[in-house]
Amino acid sequence: MSEALWTAVDDYIADLLIPADPALEAALAASREAGLPPIAVAPNQGKLLHLIARLQGARNILEIGALGGYSAIWLARALPAGGRLITLESDPKHAEVTRANILRAGLSDVVELRLGRALDTLPQLIAEGAGPFDLIFIDADKQNIPAYFTLSLKLCRRGGLIIVDNVVRKGAVIDADSLDPDIQGVRQFNKLLAAEPRVSATAIQTVGVKGHDGFAFALVTADL
Ligand code: SAH
Ligand code: DHB
Ligand code: MG
Numbered sequence: 001m002s003e004a005l006w007t008a009v010d011d012y013i014a015d016l017l018i019p020a021d022p023a024l025e026a027a028l029a030a031s032r033e034a035g036l037p038p039i040a041v042a043p044n045q046g047k048l049l050h051l052i053a054r055l056q057g058a059r060n061i062l063e064i065g066a067l068g069g070y071s072a073i074w075l076a077r078a079l080p081a082g083g084r085l086i087t088l089e090s091d092p093k094h095a096e097v098t099r100a101n102i103l104r105a106g107l108s109d110v111v112e113l114r115l116g117r118a119l120d121t122l123p124q125l126i127a128e129g130a131g132p133f134d135l136i137f138i139d140a141d142k143q144n145i146p147a148y149f150t151l152s153l154k155l156c157r158r159g160g161l162i163i164v165d166n167v168v169r170k171g172a173v174i175d176a177d178s179l180d181p182d183i184q185g186v187r188q189f190n191k192l193l194a195a196e197p198r199v200s201a202t203a204i205q206t207v208g209v210k211g212h213d214g215f216a217f218a219l220v221t222a223d224l
Contacts, residue, residue: 002022003211010208016117024065024073024163025169030104031068040067041165042209046074049137049163056161058103058134062125063087064118064148065140066180069098069111075137076107084110088140088159090117105198119144139165142182143191153198153220164189168205168214191211191215198222 027039041049053075055059061075066089076085095115102111106179114121118140125131126134136152138145143163152162164203167173172183193201195214203220 006207006211007209008123010042012045018043018047023101024070026104027068027070027073027101030101031070031097033200034093036094036097037069039210040070041074045063045112045206045215047070048077050074052161052163053135056135060131060133060135061085061140062131062136062152064122064131064136064138064152064154065089066098066113067094068106069101069113071137071139072098072102072111073105073107075135076102076110079110084112086112086125088114088116088118088121090115090140106171119127120147120149122155126151126154131155132160133158136160136162137165138162141185142166142169145185145187148191149189149192149218153196156218156220158223162199162218162220164218165215166213167203167216168212170212173214194219 013158023104030166043189058078059080063072063075063085066087067143072085072087079085089098092115095113098113102108133155134157136156149162158160167186169183169186172178173186175183178184199218200218200221203214203216205214
């Protein structure tokens with residue numbers, strides 16, 4: 001198995017199941033033109049997030065890590081009238097690209113972007129009483145996933161879902177001796193997840209246009 005084959009299969013799936021969408025395509029093009037790294041979720045992953053948000057009946061969604069707003073657009077489009085999405089982003093340039101992409105997608109009234117490090121903005125959201133959220137998507141820096149998960153538990157309702165991107169990292173996650181802080185972050189998060197009695201969780205490996213990686217899913221089963 002090779003990345004070329006995984007990519008070809010992703011393209012095949014996207015061609016069949018993911019209709020061309022001007023706002024999403026424009027968001028990717030603008031992100032590319034602005035020099036943002038090509039690390040948004042893949043189209044079929046974006047649609048998976050969208051479908052999960054709809055299954056969840058999500059009205060309040062929190063995203064940690066906006067980049068250019070690609071996954072935010074997928075998620076925001078799952079919201080019913082009156083729903084909202086808050087996305088957290090620390091890089092001013094990424095935030096600017098996200099704002100333009102959200103505006104172009106016609107979602108400026110639905111999506112609120114908060115500029116700042118999520119370790120600062122998450123406690124602000126808690127202090128404001130911004131929650132509870134029905135769905136939280138953690139997709140920022142990987143060292144801080146444990147902290148983001150812990151803070152997310154304070155913001156997520158019972159029955160809410162926390163999804164974490166990039167929990168496999170080409171399989172490096174199983175290397176306990178890894179010196180990579182991203183890997184240590186993911187491993188520490190997995191330990192927290194395993195020990196957390198208030199969630200029921202799993203993780204799924206993925207291959208595709210983004211290589212070999214994975215998502216973790218944690219359903220909040222008890223009041224927090
Ligand atoms: N969710 C996006 C991809 C996010 S990439 C999508 O799929 O379309 C990760 C993003 O997290 C980057 O834009 C990066 O600037 C941001 N980020 C990194 N560290 C952060 C921090 N401490 N707080 C908030 N955002 C951060
Ligand atoms: C990286 C970050 C991501 O969120 C992702 O999905 C893929 C790669 C990265 O920082 O390399
Ligand atoms: Mg990611």
